[in-house]
Amino acid sequence: MREWRVAMATYQEFIQQNEDRDGVRFSWNLWPSSRLEATRLVVPVSCLFTPLKERPDLPPVQYEPVLCSRANCKAVLNPLCQVDYRAKIWACNFCFQRNPRGPPNPLIFLYVVDTCLEEEDLQALKESLQMSLSLLPPNALVGLITFGRMVQVHELSCEGIAKSYVFRGTKELSSKQIQEMLGLTNPSATGPQGRPAAPQDPAVTCRFLQPVHKVDMNLTDLLGELQRDPWPVPQGKRPLRSTGIALSIAVGLLEGTFPNTGARVMMFMGGPPTQGPGMVVGDELKTPIRSWHDITKDNARHLKKATKYYDALANRAASNGHSIDIYACALDQTGLLEMKCLSNLTGGHIAMGDSFNTSLFKQTFQRVFSKDHNGEFRMAFGGTLEVSTSRELKVSGAIGPCVSLNAKGPCISENEVGVGGTTQWKICSLSPSTTLALYFEVVNQHNAPIPQGGRGAVQFVTQYQHSNTQRRIRVTTVARNWADAQSQIQHIESSFDQEASAVIMARLGVFRAESEEGPDVLRWLDRQLIRLCQKFGQFNKDDPTSFKLSESLSLYPQFMFHLRRSPFLQVFNNSPDECSYYRHHFVCQNLTQSLIMIQPILYSYSFHGPPEPVLLDSGSILPDRILLMDTFFQLVIYHGETIAQWRKAGYQEQPEYENFKHLLVAPVDDAQEILQTRFPMPRYIDTEHGGSQARFLLSKVNPSQTHNNLYSWGQETGAPILTDDVSLQVFMDHLKKLAVSSAA
């Protein structure tokens, strides 16, 4: 027993050291040497990879010489290559891959602003946008599109009267038409015989995207003068919002002027799109925006069409290397369900708030421009990730804010998981916390000998544009030992990283939930959990009370319990937009934050000692404790009954009760430390026993009291479903019963 404890301690250190150094967490740190054995382990060999994990000690590698980005080519840029200066692309003459060009390009920020807002909200938004001009990278290009019933593209000149180009909000235009109407296409740009013309500086020719240091004063005035959309909104109607057209103009504008350059479209909206392509709901207030109920009854009129529309826009933006942020502030839904792909495919942000005049929006928006300890912006652009593996492994796919680059090669598995069929992905915008889940397949045949002293290896090559416009490469190469699962299963077991595996499996579940029915995903999740317990649990057959899991797996069932109850899979407790918002952040964030989203952290503060983690269970709610719960999206401070009474009585004001004052302040300080840096800004709830806001805590720890604590069997396959509303205790009891059952 002691030997395994030592092995466990060693693995925990090993896991942490590897994460600190490489930004990689593998589900298994000792790899089964055959495909058959790998499938028997239930959780696939997979990892979470944070490409831009902050590494203050790492010197940057300059992007020299300019190499072809195709994995099996890597030829160097040479005079035989065709170069398109305007589009900043060169074509490799060996493999014909189109590659982005070397010289640094300025970053671009294109604001797309909804003017159908209440006066107070519009004022707050205008101020935030004016403020942001001081936060942008100094040489960045900036642009402004406003929309309501019509869409206006503003010319940002340094002098004279501001001009704008107005588009109808209902008419769909092709990218070419948009560029023509904006005067961006220049027929004389191509020289004779189609050769690229002399290089032009697009910054000079594009009146709509200008350097912020040149136009900041005019743009500040322009923003200050923005009015609410003048089109009157009759009683019982919603404002006419042409979000779809506004976005297509934004994407088309960038496509025509700066393809393959780091750019962010930042869209600010105060309500749903109500006209034109991409409309999510009509303008009649009596027709509410679609709910889950509507969707399951196939009663969401605009859903399919709108989703398809934004999906197409998202793919276009992604292929141009441009990211799209959505800042949605309204009391009702705004259409995040239909529009989420715009951010999910491009690595853009989604912020969801009640009003632009809130700290939640203002601080979240400010933090987009946050800097690291070197004073450099955290955001990065134009990322590509390429993965190579040693030949016993193949790449099944990735789940995260990326699109496929469709790069073929020898490392690709036929079993696709997530975004598969490729070993290269594009992440148009990324931050130090952006994390992809990567799934591998072991391809060694059963009984094939393990390479002597052999280790499997994976290499991650990330190329990106730093916020200082410089291109950089980061190469991470990791290796793990192979092990024969027949003789070394306990070693493999102690190499299990339950935290990484929980997030990896959860991403798989969320990915499936986007295309499959909810109950099917829960069934699948349960099945995997039961199989894992059957494989690694220590028990006597048919004796549930004998069931034990070793330390390396002991937290895993609890993660799965909470995952099943989480808003990622229990959609009916939240609106479709809320669900999209939560899922978006879940598949972008790093391991620590993702785990908080699955199973919130709960700490208990008392007079009896330092703050301690406690079970996310109603048993942890005690009268003389203060609880701090972090769900990632909310921070809840809950005062137990006695504490609440003392607080109400004001004991904290009396000098002899100073330690009570400290007790009250301690969770507030810890919460504030989280609030100071988290992106996006969470909600902050200060509540107590009997308080109405206590429900945020109670819903996480208490199962429904009215539900019968039974489990039921599935209809089609007979596979067991563990119901959602049981307590952790009951869940564990059922799990143990099923795991030890010889009938299973």
Added chain:
Amino acid sequence: MEAKDLYIKPGNQERGWNDPPQFSYGLQTAAQGAPKRTPLNKRVPPPQLTGSPCPVPGDVPSLTAPMTPPTNPLAPPCSMNTPPRPCPVAAPPLGGVMMMATPPPPFPVVEHTDSASSQSENEPDVDDVVTLLNWALTACRHTVKKQVCNDVAKRLKLFEDMWKSGKLSLPVRRRMNGLVQELKSCNWDAADEIHRALIVDHVNEVGQWMVGVKRLIAETRNLNPDLLHTQEVDQSLDTSSTGNSD
């Protein structure tokens, strides 16, 4: 950054339910890259799997906490009259001073009150501040486009008018004074940082004119240093000639 500029305001509970508190620019930038004091990232495995005893469920009505914190032998008058019983906890009970993971940070967590009329011994002089700004602008007029200089001048005038009509709060006035001092000493980055802090923390007061100051800093830092030194800052007779003509 002064301690006064590190503060937290409550969120806007009227517009956003459970709106989180708002941190000043100084507090936010101080937190960047700083390691967490007390990382809250530990979890507890359920007892059913590890074999340790179950935690006592919390809904036992007669269970009460000690009536007072351990340092005080006096029982405070409280609605609960049942004799105190210690709670079952993992850690042994501590007499004496209660431990926290780490002491609270020394930031003053205060309500930020804007009071244009509040006076302190450090009340900056508007004319000093304006003079310094105009000194920089005059230096810029040699090389920077006329239109740009006029735009800057327009905004500096607005700033001056707002100050003189009592529309700017003390923190804004104080920090603008700090900004021009940095300008005078050619500490461009420091001046720039103050402008950023001001526009983040006080956008509603400074939003209309701060961009002029931003531009002024940007243009002045690019000037030939000789141009700056030829300007005499302290000559009061310059005040009228560098006033807003055109």
